[in-house]
Amino acid sequence: MSSSSKICFNKECKELKSERPRKGWLLRGGEFAELCDRCGSIYEEGRFCDTFHVNASGWRCCESCGKRVHCGCITSVHAFTLLDAGGIECMTCARKNVLVEVGNPKMLNDFGYLYNEAPTPSWPPSLFYQTPFPERIKDLSVKNWTQLAGSGPVPWRQAPSLFNSSIPQPELRPRLPYEVDLSAGIDRINASERLSVPSLEKRKLEDFSERLMNGGLKSGSRDIPENANAGWNQFRASRSNCDMQPSSCLNKPQQSSTLKDDSSTPHFGLAVSYASPSETNSQIGVSGSHLRPVVQPPLVKQFHGNLPNGADSLGETQVRNGRPRVDARGRSQLLPRSNSVITPLFEKMLSASDAGRIGRLVLPKKCAEAYFPPISQPEGLPLKVQDSKGKEWIFQFRFWPNNNSRMYVLEGVTPCIQNMQLQAGDIDSVVLLFSVTFSRLEPEGKLVMGFRKASSASASDQDNEANKAGTGIPANGHAELADPSSWSKVDKSGYIATEALGAKSSISRKRKNTTLGSKSKRLKIENEDVIELKLTWEEAQGLLRPPPNNVRSVVVIEGYEFEEYEDAPILGKPTIFATDNVGEKIQWVQCEDCSKWRKVPANARLPSKWTCSGNLWDPERSVCSAAQELREEQLEDLIAPNNPASSKKLKAAKQEPDCVEALEGLDTLANLAILGEGEGLTASSQATTKHPRHRPGCSCIVCIQPPSGKGPKHKQTCTCNVCLTVKRRFHTLMLRREKKQSEKDAETSRKKQQQQKLPVPEKSADDDPLSCSKTGNNSPNEKKVVSEGSDDDSSRIKSSTSPFKGQIDLNIQPEREEELSPGSDSGSMIRLLQDATEKYLRQQRLSSSGVNTSSVDNEGLQGGVTGEKISNGITLDGSHQDTDEDHHGSLSVKASASISATG
DNA sequence: CATTAGCATGGTC
DNA sequence: GGACCATGCTAAT
Structure with a gap:
């Protein structure tokens, strides 16, 4: 530990550090090198290598500007980026190049929302380093995607103001060369056993560098997907898929050759990043960062509050969405290290034809129309999607006219599926065991695709899936996540549980009769257990607590304060968050000894073994002999909705989400493994068949959509x-x-x-x-x-x-x-x-x-609705740009004139 | 002839 | 019976 010595960490310097040593680069151990004032200044000025490593080896020249860059030490690790074509580029040039592209406002146009691979301008140097810069370039270049995809302005989703970020550009100074993974694929948080995988440790050190500060704090835009599944270093595979992804390849000026092994060894963002700004579960205002043992998610304090957009974005989202709060909550939970949020869109069980060589993935119509860009031509448009590994794919999103309707398909998915190792050989299992999920990364609007393993292993062990005791968490399937090689097989998207069930049923049915497959393939979530599983996802987030030793160090990075813990967070005491009668957020916790429930502040972090004696907030009830404040029925009300056993009654649906934030369910943590992509939470009530997140009564765009196809589907007198x-x-x-x-x-x-x-x-x-x-x-x-x-x-x-x-x-x-x-x-x-x-x-x-x-x-x-047109006065302004006469322009209704009478 | 693209058919809900 | 969708079929490449 650098702080252990009083001497400047710079071995070339023998000076004593001052009382407040200057922070230098991030050490592998997760700490910062502590320098004396002089060295600190030199370091901060970016002259460290120039000063102390002049005679060291490793100096190379920037391919762009020719400047000499030291590439041989940890200090300068972020000062350059490796070029695919060989050579290096100093970060100044690298950034310049990137920013030029990124800053192109056009990227935000039209398809910017989705196709904007919009790396934020604030990419930290480290990203370039850690993740092959070329990859980033590729991403950036994919902006051309806009053109690719652009068959015209398709305001599907507004481009986020990625480039308007007020976040200061990171300095080029080297920093945090290692660790700190904020990306924390939630999915990977899960089991600690996975964490123990030896190889992970190394990986973590090598791959997860400072996403926390850089990615998480600043850009954030690219983080989720990665954390959702892996990292930004996964792009390499695209090379092999070039033929399949012309655009991707074409746009890739540089290939990362040096890091290609990265993709083969997917990230294991074990770190947990939990920042739930808006969510009531204040207990976890944690975000993971974390250094050390691969396994640990360090806690980041005030993560959100400090984020430029963090909470706001969420709040706004909630408001704007007008969706059930549960949804929002779910999303809020998925805010790993940044203000980005992954919004689960939909998922689809892979059918044989989807996974077949044809490479056509049939999309549920409603979902396609609701969440994908509107397309008016059958040819559709290219859709850029990032998979859970961070790799980008471009599929052709199109439709076929079909029975006066449309059949939406994503073409060119085969390589992706293969890449996900869902490959044939056992197409059947692919079909049966996986589903593909689509999520949207907010605010970027990036489409993120994930594969979820509906069932683990072979159908023979499907039974394990049934072993979702209580929480319905599949017994297996998670361990695989720990294994990089199988990582891609497992999806981290949210609805695992759901899928597992769906898959299971589909499997059994399908094995007997493939023709029955379609039934189970439908995106139906009807098993209540599934709901429970989803609930537990939220719960799980409320269970993270600082590690027992609670040895933390506070690191200020880019103005943000982080708490870093040596050990991984622990699973805290399951509590039930609620609002007391005076409107204050509180949580109910059960004593380990007497089982009585005690009320503690919402922000109280409780150990997993909590007893009344730990009730520091209510002395009178700090002993087990004290009566329980909560009446049984009240308790039931609190627990029921979240309790797997009682949730079957779907009481949750009637509960005010705000009142019950979390509940028990440590088991859920296991589920986190599969809840990777940030998807995951779902409402507390049953999902509709239209959308996993939607519940009966949901009035979102998907659910509210009238049956598609041509012709009026609803009569004017319809009261549906x-x-x-x-x-x-x-x-x-x-x-x-x-x-x-x-x-x-x-x-x-x-x-x-x-x-x-x-x-x-x-x-x-x-x-x-x-x-x-x-x-x-x-x-x-x-x-x-x-x-x-x-x-x-x-x-x-x-x-x-x-x-x-x-x-x-x-x-x-x-x-x-x-x-x-x-x-x-x-x-x-x-x-x-x-x-x-x-x-x-x-x-x-x-x-x-x-x-x-x-x-x-x-x-x-x-009452009597006649067929009369309201052409007078009110203009239903549908810009009939669609070739399909039934697909009018927009829903915007413009009544250019007032309504009045004429007698 | 193999593969792909697009349409058509039929099962299921 | 309509809508959706899995998949078959066929023309095109």
Whole structure:
């Protein structure tokens, strides 16, 4: 340990360190070299090698600028990057080159969201080093992907402001040459036994360098996928797949040759990075960083809070998503070392044809339309996807017309699948044992693909999967994660448990009769146990605690403070997070001895063996003899939703997610192994068949989508959930807007009237959007519209100025806002909107003399919707760019005119 | 002839 | 019966 000596760590220097030694480079041991002031300054100025290693070997010249760079010591390890073609490049040049590309705003255009392989400009030098810089270059170059993919602007997802990061550019000074892996593939957190794999240690040292600070703290954008599965060094394989991934290869100016072994030995980001900013489980504000034993996730303190976007992004996401909070929570849990979040999108069991040589992966239509860029041409577009190893693939995302509908496929997946070692030889097992998952890395919008091992080993041992005692955690399959060679076989994506079950059932069925396969292949999650598993994922995150010795050192990196622990975090005492009656976050913990539940602060970190005596917060209840504060029924309420046994009742669905944050389930940790990709958490209620994360009632873009295909799928009188939802939302929106507008009008009118000294008209007429013109509203802003087909004079509808000035997102899934374009089933949605609009107008008419309420949802919807068009006044603006007439442009509804009456 | 691309068919929900 | 999707089939390369 550098600190052990009082002498400057620089062996060329014999000076004593000052009281506060200057920090130098990161040592292999995870500590920083402590230097004397002079050396520290020299180091910081980047002159260390120039000063002390002048005569040392290892000097090379930058291929770009010719500058001499010392490549032979730990100090300068980050000062250069290896070029595929040989030679090295100083980081200045490397960065310059990268940034030039990265900084290209065009990357953010159109497909930037997804294809932006957007390495952040803030890539730390170390990344270049550790991970073959060339790889990064490749990534960057893949920006061309935009063009590849770009068959036109496809606002599927807005490009994140990756390049607007306020995060300061890292200095080029060498730093943290080793360790610190924040990436912490959650999936890999799991079992410690894996951690013990000897080889891992080395790997960790060599591969996991400072992702924590660099990747995690700064860029973050690229981290998750890696941590999800491996690392950025995995790209090499792409070489062998060049033919299959033309773009990828073409865009790869440089290949990493020096690190290719990396890919063969996948990362084991054992470190845990748990930062759950928003989540209530404050107990773990940990993020892993961690140095040392490969196995340990160091805890990073305040990780999120310090992140530029961390919590915010999450919060925003939650808000914007408008999804069940559980989802958000799940996501928040998956915030390894950065503010990036992986949003599980969907998964698909691999079918024989998917895994076959044809290389076509059939995508569930709804998912494809919901989460992939809209495509209007059958040819589709190239889709860049990063696999769990960090390797990038480009698939052709396209569709085939099929029965007036579309059949979406991803072409060119074979190499990927093969690469994942899911390869044939046993296609059957591939089909049966794996599923592919798709997630989106936020905010980058990058598509991340993962393979999940639905079942481990051969079908014969599937039984093990059934051994999901309580938590339903597959008994096996995780150990494999520890084995690099098999790593790729195991997916780390979230829904493992689910898949395991699904796979299991599919396996058994399929083995008997392949024709039955499709049934099980469907993305259905109907086993309650699965739900439990997913819940446990969250739980697991709440179980990490600082290691017993709690020997920590605080390291400030890039302005962020990290707590580093020598030992791996331990699994803490399972607790139940809740909110007490005064709204404070607390957690309930059970005494090891008396089993009574005690209330402790939410941020209390409790040892796994916690007893009442440890109740420092409530002296009165610091002894087992003290009565339990929590009543049994209350306890049940708390536990039930999360308790595997009781969760079967799906009580969780009724629970306020905020109240119960975590629960028991150490077993879950094992599950973490497979929850790698950051995917994982799911809602507490049962998933729908449409989306693993979605529950009945979910109104996300996927779930709400009307059956796709051509032609109206929903009649105007349809009262299905989708229609009702759309209508309701639309209605609500209209009401709101109208109200707003009315208020404005009222204000305007008042002013005007005051000016004219005219009697103030009935306020209600102005304030109430529902007050139709009958009331004699003379608002100057009032516009009129003929409600076609109206058969009564009540058809006068005052809507004042356009309630729809802007676009209306009926999906209330902002993340899809930009994607609501052509490819989707917007046609149907438009129709629904029309219906809703009509409904609304009708209601307005009908209730013209009354005050409308917001509870109109259904009644209004039920009643006589005619086929009348709302072409008057309201423009349903669908830019019909899709060749498919049913795929209208967007869902945005623009009512350019106000609705008014014509009598 | 092998492979690929695209469409069609049929099973399942 | 419609929608979805696995997969078969065939034309094209």
